[in-house]
Amino acid sequence: MTLNGWLQILFFLATVALVTRPLGAYMARVFNGEPTWLAPVVRPCERLVFRLTGVDEQHEMRWTEYAVSLLLFSIVSMLVLYAMQRLQAFLPWNPQHFPAVAPDLAFNTAASFTTNTNWQAYSGESTMSYFTQMAGLAYHNFVSAAVGLAVAIAFVRGIAARERGTIGNFWVDLVRGTLYILLPIAIVGALFLVSQGVVQNLRAYDTVHTVEGAVQTIAQGPVASQEAIKQFGTNGGGFFNANSAHPFENPTPLSNWFAMFAIFAIPSALTYTLGRMTGSQRHGWAVWAAMAFLFVAGVTTAYWAEARGNPLLTSAGADQTVSALSSGGNMEGKEVRFGIANTALFATVTTDASCGAVNGWHDSFTALGGLVPLANIQLSEVVFGGVGAGMYGVLVYIILAVFIAGLMVGRTPEYLGKKIQAFEVQMAMLTVLVFSLVILAFTAVSSVTTHGTAGIFNAGPHGLSELLYAYSSAAGNNGSAFGGLSANTLWFNTTLGLTMLIGRFFMLIPPLAIAGSLSRKKLVPESSGTFPVTTPLFSGLLVGVIVIVGALTFFPALSLGPVVEHFLMQSGQVF
């Protein structure tokens, strides 16, 4: 580890902290329906969309109607994405003449992009036409993020409402989140990325004759427009197979910083939006502090492990020492321009949030370096988290935290003036249990059937890690992978597709139910028995609940995967 490495990490966190307030306040205005500086341009578009689609923007929805609208939209748009892949040979912008995507892969990919997961059992540059990438995949990068954002805002409204019963209008939240937030920053982001060297064209792949006379085909495409929303929407699906390690997708240290900044920007700002909309700004910052603590813990571990390197490489004769001329460390599956610090940081960021973009291969990380992204996903990605998903995810943990605090002092727990009762805790526990169950059950079945074990690439404990990572990533809607796993099979496409759908909608409907229930409740005045949610004690308790729930659930599985692999790696064992 180097001073420069730590300064890069600190610089990154500082830029995220700086954007939190302005962006968070802006989002609160957008979702409260207040005027914003973009309104003169955006408001006419917004009204046009409402007129074309027949949406009544004054209509308020109960949580059930909100959930039904959300599900219908997800189903319809998922079917369109499936059809687009199956028919891409007949659609425009297909200069490489890619044929239809196979049915199981098309299902998996449609589920993946609709659920904001962006798990990819295909290589973009050899499978998807430019049209599918733009109008199918990048499109879902926008709307799946907008759906997550809508649910988070609906949840916060439920907390803030007084005996109302309604939580907003799904269609209005979807359109506002897209037009006022995601689209403008994607436009700016895409142009910035092009200025860094991210390609943006519709040309056929180039064939060049290299200096030594070989023929090299260079994939092209409309990458920057997809890349910007891939990060801002915490989607993570690469235009190319190598994702953000591909020099056309992430060419410079600055584009790399921007990618990571974009992943955390909205999730971090949502903590401010939470504070603003519930009238307790200090609570928003207390949540932010808990998240920042878990982020620093993760990146410290990952950076330490990768910088320390792999003793097996040293014994093979490679010099992993850090110097002014070399970043040293475990460089297998990493790019020189990012080195160790930026790859470890990126891996932490992308799994703290439910992004899943990678700028180096997690499968080739050292055992403990690879444990960090896996554990981050298993903590339900509430460390800033996905766009919206991180916020409604952490609100579930907050409910559990105040519930536990209430049990300790023997009073009915309250959260920002709302009584937390049996229904809220049941719904919160439902999300926690479904998440763990789906990961552990599918991993267990895959590890003892040939359908599952046939996909394993790295033998030994690492093989179990590959399976565990796949189902964790799918259930957490992350999308990154221990990429050695051969996942483009009927078994993995189907089970991972189902896991993504369960991991999305079972994580998203119970929070809406909680929001609906809280919205109906009376505000109870704060009393001496109220557990304050604005203090470091609260932040600490929240961290404790997140870590304890995750550790109790996943430590046994992790100890059979990365933990035991670490000790074997240290003792020189290979498989």
Next chain:
Amino acid sequence: MSLARNLLVATLMTVVTTLLLGVLYPLGITAVSQLAFRDKANGQLIARNGVTVGSRLIGQGFSKPGYFHSRPSATSTPYDAANSAGSQYGPTNRKLVDAVRANVASVRGDNPGAPVPVDLVTTSASGFDPHISPAAALFQVPRVARERHASESDVRALVSAHTEGRTFGLLGEPRVNVLELNLALDDRFPPSR
């Protein structure tokens, strides 16, 4: 709202937003990029004597001793920029250790006794990392200088001139673009025939 009405809204919403976000947005970005950043938007291809020899951002294979060599590539045919991929070897995979050991053996003779920089013997994430570390470039200087009949200090100076530092002195890692360095090498010290 009735379910049928809601389904109609969902369908219309999908159509309208697909046109806006899936067609207009990327085409608009493409148009602006092609006007404002034509070279960058098209991949920064490099031509020499009228022949396109590669992209500044895409690493390519060099095996002749008179050139600086890129990092090993794990794409199915090496440096295949139409099929990006990494090795996916886990840290305890025997094949990883064997591959690194073989790579070390093949470069050891370039600079006997010097430590072998790790990036020169491990595969990159993309399969065509355009860069090597300054350490990996300097490691190859004795071999390249010998082949080019140039002095080591001249070649080392060329490496220095092609070493990119951190952005703002802070971000990223120092690195050397292998293709650009080799093109400069051909200019400065043409290969002997």
